[in-house]
Amino acid sequence: MVSERGLEVLRVIVQDYVESREPVGSKSIVDRYGFGVSPATIRNDMAALEEDGLIAAPHTSSGRIPTDKGYRMFVDHLAEIRPMTPAQRHAIQTFLGEGADLDDVLGRTVRMLSQLTNQVALVQVPVLPRSRVRHVEMVRLSPTRLLVVLITDNGHVDQRTVEVPHESAPLDDESLADLRARLNTLLVGRLLAETPPLLAELGDTVPPGSRAVLQRVTDVIGAQVDDRRQDRLVMAGAANLARTEKDFPGSILPVLEAIEEQVVLLRLFSEMELDSRGVSVSIGRENGSLGLGEASILAGGYRSPAGALGHIGVLGPTRMDYSGNIAAVRAVARYLSKLLGDD
Amino acid sequence: MVSERGLEVLRVIVQDYVESREPVGSKSIVDRYGFGVSPATIRNDMAALEEDGLIAAPHTSSGRIPTDKGYRMFVDHLAEIRPMTPAQRHAIQTFLGEGADLDDVLGRTVRMLSQLTNQVALVQVPVLPRSRVRHVEMVRLSPTRLLVVLITDNGHVDQRTVEVPHESAPLDDESLADLRARLNTLLVGRLLAETPPLLAELGDTVPPGSRAVLQRVTDVIGAQVDDRRQDRLVMAGAANLARTEKDFPGSILPVLEAIEEQVVLLRLFSEMELDSRGVSVSIGRENGSLGLGEASILAGGYRSPAGALGHIGVLGPTRMDYSGNIAAVRAVARYLSKLLGDD
DNA sequence: GTTTAGCAGTCGAACGAGTCGAGTGCCAGC
DNA sequence: GCTGGCACTCGACTCGTTCGACTGCTAAAC
Numbered sequence: 001m002v003s004e005r006g007l008e009v010l011r012v013i014v015q016d017y018v019e020s021r022e023p024v025g026s027k028s029i030v031d032r033y034g035f036g037v038s039p040a041t042i043r044n045d046m047a048a049l050e051e052d053g054l055i056a057a058p059h060t061s062s063g064r065i066p067t068d069k070g071y072r073m074f075v076d077h078l079a080e081i082r083p084m085t086p087a088q089r090h091a092i093q094t095f096l097g098e099g100a101d102l103d104d105v106l107g108r109t110v111r112m113l114s115q116l117t118n119q120v121a122l123v124q125v126p127v128l129p130r131s132r133v134r135h136v137e138m139v140r141l142s143p144t145r146l147l148v149v150l151i152t153d154n155g156h157v158d159q160r161t162v163e164v165p166h167e168s169a170p171l172d173d174e175s176l177a178d179l180r181a182r183l184n185t186l187l188v189g190r191l192l193a194e195t196p197p198l199l200a201e202l203g204d205t206v207p208p209g210s211r212a213v214l215q216r217v218t219d220v221i222g223a224q225v226d227d228r229r230q231d232r233l234v235m236a237g238a239a240n241l242a243r244t245e246k247d248f249p250g251s252i253l254p255v256l257e258a259i260e261e262q263v264v265l266l267r268l269f270s271e272m273e274l275d276s277r278g279v280s281v282s283i284g285r286e287n288g289s290l291g292l293g294e295a296s297i298l299a300g301g302y303r304s305p306a307g308a309l310g311h312i313g314v315l316g317p318t319r320m321d322y323s324g325n326i327a328a329v330r331a332v333a334r335y336l337s338k339l340l341g342d343d
Numbered sequence: 344m345v346s347e348r349g350l351e352v353l354r355v356i357v358q359d360y361v362e363s364r365e366p367v368g369s370k371s372i373v374d375r376y377g378f379g380v381s382p383a384t385i386r387n388d389m390a391a392l393e394e395d396g397l398i399a400a401p402h403t404s405s406g407r408i409p410t411d412k413g414y415r416m417f418v419d420h421l422a423e424i425r426p427m428t429p430a431q432r433h434a435i436q437t438f439l440g441e442g443a444d445l446d447d448v449l450g451r452t453v454r455m456l457s458q459l460t461n462q463v464a465l466v467q468v469p470v471l472p473r474s475r476v477r478h479v480e481m482v483r484l485s486p487t488r489l490l491v492v493l494i495t496d497n498g499h500v501d502q503r504t505v506e507v508p509h510e511s512a513p514l515d516d517e518s519l520a521d522l523r524a525r526l527n528t529l530l531v532g533r534l535l536a537e538t539p540p541l542l543a544e545l546g547d548t549v550p551p552g553s554r555a556v557l558q559r560v561t562d563v564i565g566a567q568v569d570d571r572r573q574d575r576l577v578m579a580g581a582a583n584l585a586r587t588e589k590d591f592p593g594s595i596l597p598v599l600e601a602i603e604e605q606v607v608l609l610r611l612f613s614e615m616e617l618d619s620r621g622v623s624v625s626i627g628r629e630n631g632s633l634g635l636g637e638a639s640i641l642a643g644g645y646r647s648p649a650g651a652l653g654h655i656g657v658l659g660p661t662r663m664d665y666s667g668n669i670a671a672v673r674a675v676a677r678y679l680s681k682l683l684g685d686d
Numbered sequence: 687g688t689t690t691a692g693c694a695g696t697c698g699a700a701c702g703a704g705t706c707g708a709g710t711g712c713c714a715g716c
Numbered sequence: 717g718c719t720g721g722c723a724c725t726c727g728a729c730t731c732g733t734t735c736g737a738c739t740g741c742t743a744a745a746c
Contacts (some may be wrong), residue, residue: 025708026710041717041718047710063708135482135496151482238602239603251585253582260579366738368738368739371737381690382738383690384688390739400739403697404694406737464693
């Protein structure tokens with residue numbers, strides 16, 4: 001049974017270990033934090049903590065370090081979120097200030113977050129199904145190639161070139177304009193998810209010459225709806241991983257691999273439930289993947305009035321500054337929501 | 344003076360060292376490559392090579408390793424480009440096969456190249472000044488916000504949201520359509536670089552109510568012309584750096600930092616002249632930057648009929664397989680050119 | 687002139703022994 | 717429940733030794 005003071009001891013062990021990367025011993029605890037008891041007493045508490053699997057000793061005779069379970073306890077019950085300093089708030093605001101296109105904003109956000117936390121920062125590019133069509137544009141690049149641009153109301157622009165089948169008559173400007181007008185009339189304001197059936201209907205009403213083209217456009221939009229392209233991650237701060245190399249016993253290789261893989265991280269993001277503070281934490285082995293057993297992931301959600309849009313988070317060694325990083329993720333997520341939401 | 348055989352010796356030293364990461368000694372050379380002479384003779388050659396600064400001994404009594412200058416000699420005069428295997432060619436072709444939008448193609452290309460070489464791969468997003476305007480589109484997102492989309496003939500789509508000043512009258516659909524028509528008439532087919540003066544002229548002819556909007560659009564296009572956004576790099580294979588960690592004596596940190604910095608790499612790319620084989624090499628200290636003193640960069644150019652578009656390359660430790668990697672860069676650059684050029 | 691054998695010398699890598707010190711677990715007493 | 721004391725453990729560090737892979741040099745051989 002872990003006592004009240006036992007939890008305090010756990011807290012200082014986590015804090016100390018995060019700060020120094022040294023296993024922390026009973027004597028150094030009383031030296032630095034003066035609990036008003038002797039080292040021997042602390043040792044008893046530590047024995048209880050170890051019994052509960054909250055801390056462990058790397059080898060028989062050395063201080064203790066937190067286990068994944070210990071970090072979990074710390075994060076859930078012991079950590080106080082350290083609010084951002086005014087300077088940091090200001091930095092976020094000015095750095096993210098100027099609105100530009102979506103990719104730009106996400107890129108700057110993720111760089112900001114990685115600097116703030118000294119970790120790898122990740123942001124998920126918004127999922128699209130909930131967004132609405134603003135405009136469909138088609139530009140002929142050559143007699144057989146067409147650039148289809150789909151603009152949605154969350155500021156996303158998707159572009160693809162499509163090949164127009166040779167067997168169909170080359171498309172003239174007029175019928176292209178006609179098709180563009182029909183498409184826009186039909187689709188603008190609709191949810192992306194609603195479009196496929198509408199497009200199918202439209203198929204019967206257009207002149208035969210345009211059918212093939214319409215088919216391609218339909219494909220593009222359909223691809224948008226369920227394509228995994230929407231599940232993309234933007235990343236920054238990989239160099240920070242090398243900086244915390246010491247915290248990954250084997251090597252940072254599997255971590256870098258997991259990051260490039262993306263799939264693993266996207267799954268983790270999607271599985272994480274945001275807690276009351278709006279930031280969720282997955283610690284060490286909790287995140288399943290073999291390569292990430294020594295890493296923790298913090299995830300926050302950002303949203304616009306249109307609904308939840310995506311996750312933003314940081315990845316670092318389990319031995320990280322949870323208090324500060326949770327605050328940073330939360331703050332950046334909020335600013336990002338504000339930035340995207342004020343339209 | 345380095346003899347004919349001396350150069351052969353250099354070649355095998357490079358090959359051996361790249362393969363094994365062990366300094367190579369005179370005895371192992373005759374054992375493995377049997378020059379028909381004794382180790383002592385090889386030693387004399389090695390002394391000459393050392394005199395010329397082509398190889399060096401890490402410590403008094405150990406084998407030799409190539410210096411930057413030695414690698415340079417190897418690359419310029421001794422390396423034979425090992426052609427891609429049919430399997431590799433096939434992989435490139437099928438992997439890059441399906442044309443989609445530009446970002447997509449570049450992303451897949453760079454991943455392909457990093458897998459082929461086991462190094463970090465980089466591709467420079469095409470520079471725009473030489474491209475021509477295909478279409479300008481404006482979409483109103485809200486009474487005071489406008490999404491401006493600029494489509495160019497190399498398949499690039501740029502998008503920005505702009506704030507329309509409140510003092511101007513809210514823009515109605517009609518004048519927006521009018522402005523769109525004017526802009527397209529004026530700009531389509533022009534080089535991006537030509538547009539700013541044309542836009543300045545146009546300013547006088549539009550109705551006063553649209554001036555403010557036009558100003559913003561002008562800004563967006565102007566930003567396109569000289570913005571550094573166009574100098575973007577897409578990267579893949581950072582995990583490969585960790586794999587070759589041993590080759591970076593200090594740490595891979597400065598290398599990762601240089602990669603994230605991008606500026607350094609872009610400068611290097613722009614300074615490198617493509618040689619006759621279409622691939623240029625910058626070795627170790629040659630590339631100036633402090634962090635990249637242990638790295639080599641191979642760069643190839645890819646182009647479309649419209650002219651040189653950008654660079655593609657790989658970055659790895661100086662101790663890398665130059666023959667194979669040069670071939671890979673060249674092959675991928677060619678396929679990329681073909682992919683982008685057949686419009 | 688080039689090549690070779692022989693030999694002394696150098697220096698890192700690997701190994702083992704010994705020391706040091708931080709830290710623990712346990713127990714008896716307050 | 718807390719504390720002081722004590723024996724014990726075990727990694728980190730240092731030092732000295734050995735081992736082996738090379739080299740450079742010199743004098744003789746081709």
